[in-house]
Amino acid sequence: MGDSNLLYLSRQDVEKVNLPMQRIIERVEAVFVEKGQGRTEMPPKPGIHPGPDAFIHAMPAYVPAMAAAGMKWVSGFPANPAAGLPYISGLLILNDPRTGFPICVMDCTWITAQRTAAASAVAAKHLCRKDAQSLAILACGVQGRSHLEALRLVLGELRQVRAYDIVPAIAEQYCAEAKALGLEAILADNAESAVRGADVIVTSGPILKQPTPVLAQDWVKPGAFLSAVDFDSYLQAQVFTEADLLFTDDLTQFHYYKDAGYFQQTPEPHGDLGQLCAGQATGRSRAEQTTIAVNLGLAIEDMAVSVEIYQKAKELQIGTRLDL
Ligand SMILES: NC(=O)c1ccc[n+]([C@@H]2O[C@H](COP(=O)([O-])OP(=O)(O)OC[C@H]3O[C@@H](n4cnc5c(N)ncnc54)[C@H](O)[C@@H]3O)[C@@H](O)[C@H]2O)c1
Structure with a gap:
Protein backbone atom coordinates (compact mmCIF):
# COMPACT_ATOMS: atom_id res chain seq x y z
CA MET A 1 0.00 0.00 0.00
CA THR A 112 4.46 -13.58 27.16
CA ALA A 113 6.63 -13.37 30.26
CA GLN A 114 4.68 -10.49 31.79
CA ARG A 115 1.10 -11.49 30.97
CA THR A 116 1.59 -15.08 32.18
CA ALA A 117 2.75 -13.82 35.56
CA ALA A 118 -0.06 -11.27 35.58
CA ALA A 119 -2.59 -14.09 35.06
CA SER A 120 -1.09 -15.93 38.05
CA ALA A 121 -1.38 -12.71 40.06
CA VAL A 122 -5.06 -12.37 39.07
CA ALA A 123 -5.60 -16.00 40.11
CA ALA A 124 -3.79 -15.29 43.40
CA LYS A 125 -6.20 -12.43 44.14
CA HIS A 126 -9.05 -14.97 44.16
CA LEU A 127 -7.31 -18.12 45.36
CA CYS A 128 -4.41 -17.17 47.65
CA ARG A 129 -4.45 -16.32 51.34
CA LYS A 130 -4.04 -12.58 51.84
CA ASP A 131 -1.45 -13.19 54.57
CA ALA A 132 0.86 -15.35 52.41
CA GLN A 133 4.45 -14.60 53.36
CA SER A 134 6.63 -17.19 51.63
CA LEU A 135 6.94 -18.01 47.94
CA ALA A 136 8.66 -21.10 46.51
CA ILE A 137 9.83 -20.77 42.92
CA LEU A 138 10.69 -24.03 41.19
CA ALA A 139 12.61 -23.02 38.07
CA CYS A 140 14.08 -19.54 38.16
CA GLY A 141 14.03 -18.63 34.46
CA VAL A 142 12.04 -15.96 32.66
CA GLN A 143 8.72 -17.01 34.22
CA GLY A 144 10.26 -17.44 37.66
CA ARG A 145 11.39 -13.81 37.47
CA SER A 146 8.18 -12.28 36.12
CA HIS A 147 6.15 -14.23 38.69
CA LEU A 148 8.09 -12.68 41.56
CA GLU A 149 7.50 -9.23 40.07
CA ALA A 150 3.75 -9.81 39.67
CA LEU A 151 2.99 -11.75 42.86
CA ARG A 152 4.71 -9.13 45.03
CA LEU A 153 2.17 -6.61 43.78
CA VAL A 154 -0.86 -8.62 44.90
CA LEU A 155 0.55 -10.34 48.00
CA GLY A 156 1.27 -7.47 50.34
CA GLU A 157 2.77 -9.61 53.13
CA LEU A 158 5.29 -11.47 50.96
CA ARG A 159 8.72 -11.35 52.56
CA GLN A 160 10.49 -14.63 51.79
CA VAL A 161 11.44 -16.36 48.53
CA ARG A 162 12.75 -19.92 48.32
CA ALA A 163 14.40 -20.52 44.96
CA TYR A 164 15.23 -23.84 43.33
CA ASP A 165 16.54 -24.46 39.83
CA ILE A 166 18.26 -27.53 38.42
CA VAL A 167 21.06 -25.16 37.47
CA PRO A 168 22.29 -23.88 40.86
CA ALA A 169 23.95 -20.78 39.38
CA ILE A 170 20.57 -19.64 38.01
CA ALA A 171 18.95 -19.99 41.45
CA GLU A 172 21.89 -18.17 43.07
CA GLN A 173 21.49 -15.24 40.69
CA TYR A 174 17.75 -15.27 41.35
CA CYS A 175 18.34 -15.09 45.11
CA ALA A 176 20.69 -12.15 44.65
CA GLU A 177 17.98 -10.33 42.68
CA ALA A 178 15.32 -11.14 45.28
CA LYS A 179 17.57 -9.82 48.06
CA ALA A 180 18.09 -6.62 46.12
CA LEU A 181 14.29 -6.22 46.23
CA GLY A 182 14.43 -6.37 50.03
CA LEU A 183 13.17 -9.95 50.33
CA GLU A 184 14.65 -12.76 52.39
CA ALA A 185 16.00 -15.19 49.77
CA ILE A 186 16.69 -18.83 50.52
CA LEU A 187 18.66 -20.91 48.02
CA ALA A 188 17.08 -24.38 48.09
CA ASP A 189 19.18 -27.50 47.39
CA ASN A 190 16.17 -29.37 46.09
CA ALA A 191 12.53 -28.88 45.14
CA GLU A 192 11.19 -30.44 48.35
CA SER A 193 13.01 -28.08 50.71
CA ALA A 194 11.79 -25.11 48.70
CA VAL A 195 8.16 -26.27 48.79
CA ARG A 196 7.76 -27.52 52.37
CA GLY A 197 6.18 -24.78 54.48
CA ALA A 198 5.71 -22.34 51.57
CA ASP A 199 2.45 -20.38 51.33
CA VAL A 200 2.71 -19.94 47.55
CA ILE A 201 4.34 -22.33 45.08
CA VAL A 202 5.08 -21.52 41.46
CA THR A 203 6.33 -24.30 39.17
CA SER A 204 7.83 -22.91 35.98
CA GLY A 205 10.04 -25.61 34.49
CA PRO A 206 9.62 -27.24 31.06
CA ILE A 207 6.15 -28.41 29.98
CA LEU A 208 6.34 -32.12 29.18
CA LYS A 209 3.73 -34.14 27.35
CA GLN A 210 4.73 -37.24 29.28
CA PRO A 211 5.68 -35.74 32.62
CA THR A 212 7.43 -37.44 35.52
CA PRO A 213 6.24 -35.10 38.29
CA VAL A 214 8.04 -35.05 41.64
CA LEU A 215 6.12 -32.50 43.72
CA ALA A 216 4.26 -34.71 46.21
CA GLN A 217 1.07 -33.96 48.10
CA ASP A 218 2.72 -34.28 51.52
CA TRP A 219 5.19 -31.47 50.64
CA VAL A 220 2.30 -28.99 50.30
CA LYS A 221 1.31 -26.95 53.36
CA PRO A 222 -2.48 -26.93 53.92
CA GLY A 223 -3.81 -23.56 52.81
CA ALA A 224 -1.13 -23.09 50.14
CA PHE A 225 -1.79 -21.62 46.70
CA LEU A 226 -0.01 -23.23 43.75
CA SER A 227 0.40 -21.79 40.27
CA ALA A 228 1.36 -24.58 37.87
CA VAL A 229 2.78 -22.58 34.97
CA ASP A 230 4.29 -25.80 33.60
CA PHE A 231 0.93 -27.59 33.58
CA ASP A 232 1.16 -31.03 35.27
CA SER A 233 4.92 -31.41 34.76
CA TYR A 234 5.93 -30.73 38.39
CA LEU A 235 2.79 -31.48 40.42
CA GLN A 236 1.94 -35.13 41.03
CA ALA A 237 -1.65 -36.17 40.23
CA GLN A 238 -2.51 -36.39 43.93
CA VAL A 239 -1.71 -32.70 44.43
CA PHE A 240 -4.41 -31.89 41.87
CA THR A 241 -6.94 -34.42 43.15
CA GLU A 242 -6.51 -33.37 46.81
CA ALA A 243 -6.78 -29.63 46.15
CA ASP A 244 -9.88 -27.92 47.53
CA LEU A 245 -10.08 -25.61 44.51
CA LEU A 246 -8.62 -26.11 41.05
CA PHE A 247 -9.05 -23.33 38.49
CA THR A 248 -7.71 -22.88 34.98
CA ASP A 249 -7.73 -19.80 32.75
CA ASP A 250 -10.06 -21.27 30.11
CA LEU A 251 -12.04 -24.50 30.42
CA THR A 252 -12.40 -24.93 26.64
CA GLN A 253 -8.64 -24.81 26.17
CA PHE A 254 -8.11 -27.11 29.13
CA HIS A 255 -10.26 -29.73 27.40
CA TYR A 256 -8.47 -29.05 24.11
CA TYR A 257 -5.10 -29.74 25.78
CA LYS A 258 -6.50 -32.85 27.45
CA ASP A 259 -7.65 -34.18 24.07
CA ALA A 260 -4.13 -33.48 22.77
CA GLY A 261 -2.63 -35.76 25.45
CA TYR A 262 -1.81 -33.36 28.31
CA PHE A 263 -3.40 -33.45 31.78
CA GLN A 264 -4.25 -37.16 31.57
CA GLN A 265 -4.31 -37.52 35.39
CA THR A 266 -5.70 -34.06 36.18
CA PRO A 267 -9.28 -33.78 37.44
CA GLU A 268 -11.84 -31.42 35.94
CA PRO A 269 -11.22 -27.84 37.19
CA HIS A 270 -13.90 -26.13 39.27
CA GLY A 271 -14.02 -23.26 36.81
CA ASP A 272 -11.96 -20.67 34.98
CA LEU A 273 -10.56 -17.22 35.61
CA GLY A 274 -13.24 -15.60 33.47
CA GLN A 275 -15.87 -16.93 35.86
CA LEU A 276 -13.85 -15.85 38.91
CA CYS A 277 -13.23 -12.32 37.60
CA ALA A 278 -16.83 -11.84 36.43
CA GLY A 279 -18.16 -12.95 39.83
CA GLN A 280 -19.74 -16.14 38.49
CA ALA A 281 -17.56 -18.48 40.59
CA THR A 282 -16.31 -18.29 44.16
CA GLY A 283 -12.63 -18.47 44.99
CA ARG A 284 -11.02 -19.15 48.36
CA SER A 285 -13.44 -18.94 51.27
CA ARG A 286 -11.37 -20.53 54.08
CA ALA A 287 -7.75 -20.15 55.16
CA GLU A 288 -7.03 -23.89 55.21
CA GLN A 289 -8.13 -24.51 51.61
CA THR A 290 -5.37 -25.62 49.27
CA THR A 291 -5.88 -24.03 45.88
CA ILE A 292 -4.33 -24.42 42.42
CA ALA A 293 -4.34 -22.31 39.28
CA VAL A 294 -3.26 -24.18 36.19
CA ASN A 295 -3.24 -21.46 33.57
CA LEU A 296 -2.56 -22.42 30.00
CA GLY A 297 -1.81 -18.95 28.63
CA LEU A 298 -4.46 -17.20 26.56
CA ALA A 299 -4.46 -15.08 23.43
N1 LIG B 1 1.09 -21.59 31.25
C1 LIG B 1 1.42 -20.51 30.58
O1 LIG B 1 0.63 -19.62 30.35
C2 LIG B 1 2.83 -20.36 30.11
C3 LIG B 1 3.22 -19.22 29.40
C4 LIG B 1 4.55 -19.08 29.04
C5 LIG B 1 5.46 -20.06 29.38
N2 LIG B 1 5.04 -21.17 30.03
C6 LIG B 1 5.94 -22.23 30.40
O2 LIG B 1 6.77 -21.80 31.47
C7 LIG B 1 7.93 -22.59 31.49
C8 LIG B 1 9.15 -21.72 31.75
O3 LIG B 1 9.33 -20.82 30.67
P1 LIG B 1 10.53 -19.77 30.71
O4 LIG B 1 10.34 -18.83 29.58
O5 LIG B 1 10.66 -19.26 32.10
O6 LIG B 1 11.78 -20.72 30.40
P2 LIG B 1 13.30 -20.50 30.82
O7 LIG B 1 14.11 -21.36 29.90
O8 LIG B 1 13.62 -19.04 30.90
O9 LIG B 1 13.39 -21.07 32.31
C9 LIG B 1 13.23 -22.42 32.59
C10 LIG B 1 14.06 -22.74 33.84
O10 LIG B 1 13.72 -24.03 34.29
C11 LIG B 1 14.87 -24.63 34.86
N3 LIG B 1 14.54 -26.04 35.03
C12 LIG B 1 14.41 -27.00 34.09
N4 LIG B 1 13.98 -28.15 34.67
C13 LIG B 1 13.82 -27.89 35.99
C14 LIG B 1 13.41 -28.65 37.10
N5 LIG B 1 13.04 -29.93 36.97
N6 LIG B 1 13.39 -28.08 38.32
C15 LIG B 1 13.77 -26.78 38.48
N7 LIG B 1 14.18 -26.02 37.47
C16 LIG B 1 14.19 -26.56 36.24
C17 LIG B 1 15.96 -24.24 33.87
O11 LIG B 1 17.25 -24.40 34.40
C18 LIG B 1 15.57 -22.77 33.60
O12 LIG B 1 16.20 -21.90 34.52
C19 LIG B 1 7.96 -23.32 30.16
O13 LIG B 1 7.54 -24.64 30.37
C20 LIG B 1 6.93 -22.60 29.33
O14 LIG B 1 6.34 -23.42 28.34
C21 LIG B 1 3.76 -21.33 30.41
Whole structure:
Protein backbone atom coordinates (compact mmCIF):
# COMPACT_ATOMS: atom_id res chain seq x y z
CA MET A 1 0.00 0.00 0.00
CA GLY A 2 3.05 2.24 0.40
CA ASP A 3 1.65 4.35 3.25
CA SER A 4 3.90 2.91 5.97
CA ASN A 5 0.93 2.14 8.18
CA LEU A 6 2.45 -0.94 9.72
CA LEU A 7 4.43 -0.43 12.92
CA TYR A 8 7.20 -2.90 13.75
CA LEU A 9 8.23 -3.18 17.41
CA SER A 10 11.36 -5.17 18.24
CA ARG A 11 11.82 -6.75 21.67
CA GLN A 12 13.82 -3.67 22.65
CA ASP A 13 11.03 -1.38 21.43
CA VAL A 14 8.42 -3.33 23.43
CA GLU A 15 10.56 -3.07 26.56
CA LYS A 16 11.16 0.64 25.93
CA VAL A 17 7.39 1.25 26.17
CA ASN A 18 7.87 -0.03 29.72
CA LEU A 19 4.26 -0.92 30.56
CA PRO A 20 4.28 -1.43 34.36
CA MET A 21 3.36 -4.84 35.75
CA GLN A 22 0.59 -3.21 37.80
CA ARG A 23 -1.05 -2.02 34.58
CA ILE A 24 -0.56 -5.43 32.93
CA ILE A 25 -2.35 -7.08 35.85
CA GLU A 26 -5.22 -4.58 35.46
CA ARG A 27 -5.49 -5.27 31.72
CA VAL A 28 -5.41 -9.05 32.23
CA GLU A 29 -8.04 -8.82 34.95
CA ALA A 30 -10.25 -6.64 32.73
CA VAL A 31 -9.98 -9.06 29.82
CA PHE A 32 -11.00 -11.95 32.08
CA VAL A 33 -14.13 -10.00 33.03
CA GLU A 34 -14.86 -9.66 29.28
CA LYS A 35 -14.29 -13.37 28.80
CA GLY A 36 -16.53 -14.25 31.75
CA GLN A 37 -19.27 -12.11 30.22
CA GLY A 38 -18.93 -13.98 26.92
CA ARG A 39 -17.64 -10.92 25.06
CA THR A 40 -14.39 -12.36 23.65
CA GLU A 41 -13.61 -14.60 20.70
CA MET A 42 -10.72 -17.02 21.15
CA PRO A 43 -10.53 -20.39 19.40
CA PRO A 44 -8.19 -22.93 21.05
CA LYS A 45 -4.63 -22.65 19.78
CA PRO A 46 -3.65 -24.87 16.86
CA GLY A 47 0.00 -25.86 16.90
CA ILE A 48 2.80 -27.68 15.17
CA HIS A 49 5.44 -29.71 16.99
CA PRO A 50 8.79 -29.76 15.20
CA GLY A 51 10.71 -31.56 17.99
CA PRO A 52 10.26 -33.44 21.27
CA ASP A 53 8.19 -31.22 23.61
CA ALA A 54 8.72 -28.33 21.15
CA PHE A 55 5.77 -26.30 19.91
CA ILE A 56 4.81 -23.39 17.69
CA HIS A 57 1.30 -22.20 18.52
CA ALA A 58 -1.08 -19.86 16.70
CA MET A 59 -3.07 -17.82 19.22
CA PRO A 60 -5.79 -15.60 17.72
CA ALA A 61 -8.24 -13.51 19.74
CA TYR A 62 -10.67 -10.62 19.46
CA VAL A 63 -11.67 -8.43 22.40
CA PRO A 64 -14.23 -5.84 21.16
CA ALA A 65 -14.19 -3.74 24.34
CA MET A 66 -10.44 -3.19 23.91
CA ALA A 67 -10.56 -2.85 20.10
CA ALA A 68 -7.98 -5.63 20.15
CA ALA A 69 -7.78 -8.18 17.36
CA GLY A 70 -4.81 -10.26 16.32
CA MET A 71 -2.72 -13.33 16.73
CA LYS A 72 0.40 -14.47 18.52
CA TRP A 73 2.68 -17.01 16.78
CA VAL A 74 4.86 -18.29 19.59
CA SER A 75 7.33 -21.14 19.95
CA GLY A 76 8.82 -22.99 22.90
CA PHE A 77 11.85 -25.19 22.20
CA PRO A 78 13.22 -26.95 25.32
CA ALA A 79 16.62 -27.65 23.72
CA ASN A 80 17.26 -23.94 23.02
CA PRO A 81 18.74 -22.92 26.41
CA ALA A 82 21.54 -25.52 26.06
CA ALA A 83 22.42 -23.80 22.77
CA GLY A 84 22.40 -20.39 24.46
CA LEU A 85 19.00 -19.43 23.00
CA PRO A 86 15.82 -18.44 24.86
CA TYR A 87 13.20 -21.16 25.25
CA ILE A 88 10.40 -18.88 24.01
CA SER A 89 10.45 -16.81 20.79
CA GLY A 90 7.77 -15.39 18.53
CA LEU A 91 5.82 -12.57 16.98
CA LEU A 92 2.45 -10.97 17.52
CA ILE A 93 0.34 -9.32 14.81
CA LEU A 94 -2.35 -6.77 15.65
CA ASN A 95 -5.13 -6.07 13.13
CA ASP A 96 -7.42 -3.08 12.87
CA PRO A 97 -10.78 -4.57 13.93
CA ARG A 98 -12.61 -2.17 11.57
CA THR A 99 -10.77 -3.11 8.37
CA GLY A 100 -8.84 -6.28 9.20
CA PHE A 101 -5.60 -4.62 8.10
CA PRO A 102 -2.43 -5.53 10.01
CA ILE A 103 -1.37 -2.45 11.96
CA CYS A 104 1.48 -3.76 14.10
CA VAL A 105 3.96 -6.62 14.25
CA MET A 106 5.85 -6.97 17.50
CA ASP A 107 8.14 -9.34 19.33
CA CYS A 108 6.03 -11.34 21.79
CA THR A 109 8.56 -12.65 24.29
CA TRP A 110 8.40 -9.84 26.86
CA ILE A 111 4.60 -9.80 26.67
CA THR A 112 4.46 -13.58 27.16
CA ALA A 113 6.63 -13.37 30.26
CA GLN A 114 4.68 -10.49 31.79
CA ARG A 115 1.10 -11.49 30.97
CA THR A 116 1.59 -15.08 32.18
CA ALA A 117 2.75 -13.82 35.56
CA ALA A 118 -0.06 -11.27 35.58
CA ALA A 119 -2.59 -14.09 35.06
CA SER A 120 -1.09 -15.93 38.05
CA ALA A 121 -1.38 -12.71 40.06
CA VAL A 122 -5.06 -12.37 39.07
CA ALA A 123 -5.60 -16.00 40.11
CA ALA A 124 -3.79 -15.29 43.40
CA LYS A 125 -6.20 -12.43 44.14
CA HIS A 126 -9.05 -14.97 44.16
CA LEU A 127 -7.31 -18.12 45.36
CA CYS A 128 -4.41 -17.17 47.65
CA ARG A 129 -4.45 -16.32 51.34
CA LYS A 130 -4.04 -12.58 51.84
CA ASP A 131 -1.45 -13.19 54.57
CA ALA A 132 0.86 -15.35 52.41
CA GLN A 133 4.45 -14.60 53.36
CA SER A 134 6.63 -17.19 51.63
CA LEU A 135 6.94 -18.01 47.94
CA ALA A 136 8.66 -21.10 46.51
CA ILE A 137 9.83 -20.77 42.92
CA LEU A 138 10.69 -24.03 41.19
CA ALA A 139 12.61 -23.02 38.07
CA CYS A 140 14.08 -19.54 38.16
CA GLY A 141 14.03 -18.63 34.46
CA VAL A 142 12.04 -15.96 32.66
CA GLN A 143 8.72 -17.01 34.22
CA GLY A 144 10.26 -17.44 37.66
CA ARG A 145 11.39 -13.81 37.47
CA SER A 146 8.18 -12.28 36.12
CA HIS A 147 6.15 -14.23 38.69
CA LEU A 148 8.09 -12.68 41.56
CA GLU A 149 7.50 -9.23 40.07
CA ALA A 150 3.75 -9.81 39.67
CA LEU A 151 2.99 -11.75 42.86
CA ARG A 152 4.71 -9.13 45.03
CA LEU A 153 2.17 -6.61 43.78
CA VAL A 154 -0.86 -8.62 44.90
CA LEU A 155 0.55 -10.34 48.00
CA GLY A 156 1.27 -7.47 50.34
CA GLU A 157 2.77 -9.61 53.13
CA LEU A 158 5.29 -11.47 50.96
CA ARG A 159 8.72 -11.35 52.56
CA GLN A 160 10.49 -14.63 51.79
CA VAL A 161 11.44 -16.36 48.53
CA ARG A 162 12.75 -19.92 48.32
CA ALA A 163 14.40 -20.52 44.96
CA TYR A 164 15.23 -23.84 43.33
CA ASP A 165 16.54 -24.46 39.83
CA ILE A 166 18.26 -27.53 38.42
CA VAL A 167 21.06 -25.16 37.47
CA PRO A 168 22.29 -23.88 40.86
CA ALA A 169 23.95 -20.78 39.38
CA ILE A 170 20.57 -19.64 38.01
CA ALA A 171 18.95 -19.99 41.45
CA GLU A 172 21.89 -18.17 43.07
CA GLN A 173 21.49 -15.24 40.69
CA TYR A 174 17.75 -15.27 41.35
CA CYS A 175 18.34 -15.09 45.11
CA ALA A 176 20.69 -12.15 44.65
CA GLU A 177 17.98 -10.33 42.68
CA ALA A 178 15.32 -11.14 45.28
CA LYS A 179 17.57 -9.82 48.06
CA ALA A 180 18.09 -6.62 46.12
CA LEU A 181 14.29 -6.22 46.23
CA GLY A 182 14.43 -6.37 50.03
CA LEU A 183 13.17 -9.95 50.33
CA GLU A 184 14.65 -12.76 52.39
CA ALA A 185 16.00 -15.19 49.77
CA ILE A 186 16.69 -18.83 50.52
CA LEU A 187 18.66 -20.91 48.02
CA ALA A 188 17.08 -24.38 48.09
CA ASP A 189 19.18 -27.50 47.39
CA ASN A 190 16.17 -29.37 46.09
CA ALA A 191 12.53 -28.88 45.14
CA GLU A 192 11.19 -30.44 48.35
CA SER A 193 13.01 -28.08 50.71
CA ALA A 194 11.79 -25.11 48.70
CA VAL A 195 8.16 -26.27 48.79
CA ARG A 196 7.76 -27.52 52.37
CA GLY A 197 6.18 -24.78 54.48
CA ALA A 198 5.71 -22.34 51.57
CA ASP A 199 2.45 -20.38 51.33
CA VAL A 200 2.71 -19.94 47.55
CA ILE A 201 4.34 -22.33 45.08
CA VAL A 202 5.08 -21.52 41.46
CA THR A 203 6.33 -24.30 39.17
CA SER A 204 7.83 -22.91 35.98
CA GLY A 205 10.04 -25.61 34.49
CA PRO A 206 9.62 -27.24 31.06
CA ILE A 207 6.15 -28.41 29.98
CA LEU A 208 6.34 -32.12 29.18
CA LYS A 209 3.73 -34.14 27.35
CA GLN A 210 4.73 -37.24 29.28
CA PRO A 211 5.68 -35.74 32.62
CA THR A 212 7.43 -37.44 35.52
CA PRO A 213 6.24 -35.10 38.29
CA VAL A 214 8.04 -35.05 41.64
CA LEU A 215 6.12 -32.50 43.72
CA ALA A 216 4.26 -34.71 46.21
CA GLN A 217 1.07 -33.96 48.10
CA ASP A 218 2.72 -34.28 51.52
CA TRP A 219 5.19 -31.47 50.64
CA VAL A 220 2.30 -28.99 50.30
CA LYS A 221 1.31 -26.95 53.36
CA PRO A 222 -2.48 -26.93 53.92
CA GLY A 223 -3.81 -23.56 52.81
CA ALA A 224 -1.13 -23.09 50.14
CA PHE A 225 -1.79 -21.62 46.70
CA LEU A 226 -0.01 -23.23 43.75
CA SER A 227 0.40 -21.79 40.27
CA ALA A 228 1.36 -24.58 37.87
CA VAL A 229 2.78 -22.58 34.97
CA ASP A 230 4.29 -25.80 33.60
CA PHE A 231 0.93 -27.59 33.58
CA ASP A 232 1.16 -31.03 35.27
CA SER A 233 4.92 -31.41 34.76
CA TYR A 234 5.93 -30.73 38.39
CA LEU A 235 2.79 -31.48 40.42
CA GLN A 236 1.94 -35.13 41.03
CA ALA A 237 -1.65 -36.17 40.23
CA GLN A 238 -2.51 -36.39 43.93
CA VAL A 239 -1.71 -32.70 44.43
CA PHE A 240 -4.41 -31.89 41.87
CA THR A 241 -6.94 -34.42 43.15
CA GLU A 242 -6.51 -33.37 46.81
CA ALA A 243 -6.78 -29.63 46.15
CA ASP A 244 -9.88 -27.92 47.53
CA LEU A 245 -10.08 -25.61 44.51
CA LEU A 246 -8.62 -26.11 41.05
CA PHE A 247 -9.05 -23.33 38.49
CA THR A 248 -7.71 -22.88 34.98
CA ASP A 249 -7.73 -19.80 32.75
CA ASP A 250 -10.06 -21.27 30.11
CA LEU A 251 -12.04 -24.50 30.42
CA THR A 252 -12.40 -24.93 26.64
CA GLN A 253 -8.64 -24.81 26.17
CA PHE A 254 -8.11 -27.11 29.13
CA HIS A 255 -10.26 -29.73 27.40
CA TYR A 256 -8.47 -29.05 24.11
CA TYR A 257 -5.10 -29.74 25.78
CA LYS A 258 -6.50 -32.85 27.45
CA ASP A 259 -7.65 -34.18 24.07
CA ALA A 260 -4.13 -33.48 22.77
CA GLY A 261 -2.63 -35.76 25.45
CA TYR A 262 -1.81 -33.36 28.31
CA PHE A 263 -3.40 -33.45 31.78
CA GLN A 264 -4.25 -37.16 31.57
CA GLN A 265 -4.31 -37.52 35.39
CA THR A 266 -5.70 -34.06 36.18
CA PRO A 267 -9.28 -33.78 37.44
CA GLU A 268 -11.84 -31.42 35.94
CA PRO A 269 -11.22 -27.84 37.19
CA HIS A 270 -13.90 -26.13 39.27
CA GLY A 271 -14.02 -23.26 36.81
CA ASP A 272 -11.96 -20.67 34.98
CA LEU A 273 -10.56 -17.22 35.61
CA GLY A 274 -13.24 -15.60 33.47
CA GLN A 275 -15.87 -16.93 35.86
CA LEU A 276 -13.85 -15.85 38.91
CA CYS A 277 -13.23 -12.32 37.60
CA ALA A 278 -16.83 -11.84 36.43
CA GLY A 279 -18.16 -12.95 39.83
CA GLN A 280 -19.74 -16.14 38.49
CA ALA A 281 -17.56 -18.48 40.59
CA THR A 282 -16.31 -18.29 44.16
CA GLY A 283 -12.63 -18.47 44.99
CA ARG A 284 -11.02 -19.15 48.36
CA SER A 285 -13.44 -18.94 51.27
CA ARG A 286 -11.37 -20.53 54.08
CA ALA A 287 -7.75 -20.15 55.16
CA GLU A 288 -7.03 -23.89 55.21
CA GLN A 289 -8.13 -24.51 51.61
CA THR A 290 -5.37 -25.62 49.27
CA THR A 291 -5.88 -24.03 45.88
CA ILE A 292 -4.33 -24.42 42.42
CA ALA A 293 -4.34 -22.31 39.28
CA VAL A 294 -3.26 -24.18 36.19
CA ASN A 295 -3.24 -21.46 33.57
CA LEU A 296 -2.56 -22.42 30.00
CA GLY A 297 -1.81 -18.95 28.63
CA LEU A 298 -4.46 -17.20 26.56
CA ALA A 299 -4.46 -15.08 23.43
CA ILE A 300 -6.93 -12.62 25.02
CA GLU A 301 -4.21 -11.75 27.58
CA ASP A 302 -1.73 -11.09 24.76
CA MET A 303 -4.23 -8.90 22.92
CA ALA A 304 -5.18 -6.93 26.05
CA VAL A 305 -1.54 -6.09 26.74
CA SER A 306 -0.18 -5.72 23.19
CA VAL A 307 -2.84 -3.27 22.00
CA GLU A 308 -1.91 -0.93 24.85
CA ILE A 309 1.80 -1.31 24.05
CA TYR A 310 1.00 -0.47 20.41
CA GLN A 311 -0.92 2.67 21.40
CA LYS A 312 1.81 3.83 23.79
CA ALA A 313 4.53 3.10 21.21
CA LYS A 314 2.71 5.36 18.74
CA GLU A 315 2.42 8.14 21.34
CA LEU A 316 6.11 7.82 22.23
CA GLN A 317 7.16 7.42 18.57
CA ILE A 318 8.86 4.12 19.28
CA GLY A 319 9.32 1.52 16.51
CA THR A 320 9.84 1.36 12.78
CA ARG A 321 7.19 2.21 10.17
CA LEU A 322 6.93 -0.34 7.34
CA ASP A 323 5.07 -0.53 4.06
CA LEU A 324 2.55 -3.30 3.86
N1 LIG B 1 1.09 -21.59 31.25
C1 LIG B 1 1.42 -20.51 30.58
O1 LIG B 1 0.63 -19.62 30.35
C2 LIG B 1 2.83 -20.36 30.11
C3 LIG B 1 3.22 -19.22 29.40
C4 LIG B 1 4.55 -19.08 29.04
C5 LIG B 1 5.46 -20.06 29.38
N2 LIG B 1 5.04 -21.17 30.03
C6 LIG B 1 5.94 -22.23 30.40
O2 LIG B 1 6.77 -21.80 31.47
C7 LIG B 1 7.93 -22.59 31.49
C8 LIG B 1 9.15 -21.72 31.75
O3 LIG B 1 9.33 -20.82 30.67
P1 LIG B 1 10.53 -19.77 30.71
O4 LIG B 1 10.34 -18.83 29.58
O5 LIG B 1 10.66 -19.26 32.10
O6 LIG B 1 11.78 -20.72 30.40
P2 LIG B 1 13.30 -20.50 30.82
O7 LIG B 1 14.11 -21.36 29.90
O8 LIG B 1 13.62 -19.04 30.90
O9 LIG B 1 13.39 -21.07 32.31
C9 LIG B 1 13.23 -22.42 32.59
C10 LIG B 1 14.06 -22.74 33.84
O10 LIG B 1 13.72 -24.03 34.29
C11 LIG B 1 14.87 -24.63 34.86
N3 LIG B 1 14.54 -26.04 35.03
C12 LIG B 1 14.41 -27.00 34.09
N4 LIG B 1 13.98 -28.15 34.67
C13 LIG B 1 13.82 -27.89 35.99
C14 LIG B 1 13.41 -28.65 37.10
N5 LIG B 1 13.04 -29.93 36.97
N6 LIG B 1 13.39 -28.08 38.32
C15 LIG B 1 13.77 -26.78 38.48
N7 LIG B 1 14.18 -26.02 37.47
C16 LIG B 1 14.19 -26.56 36.24
C17 LIG B 1 15.96 -24.24 33.87
O11 LIG B 1 17.25 -24.40 34.40
C18 LIG B 1 15.57 -22.77 33.60
O12 LIG B 1 16.20 -21.90 34.52
C19 LIG B 1 7.96 -23.32 30.16
O13 LIG B 1 7.54 -24.64 30.37
C20 LIG B 1 6.93 -22.60 29.33
O14 LIG B 1 6.34 -23.42 28.34
C21 LIG B 1 3.76 -21.33 30.41
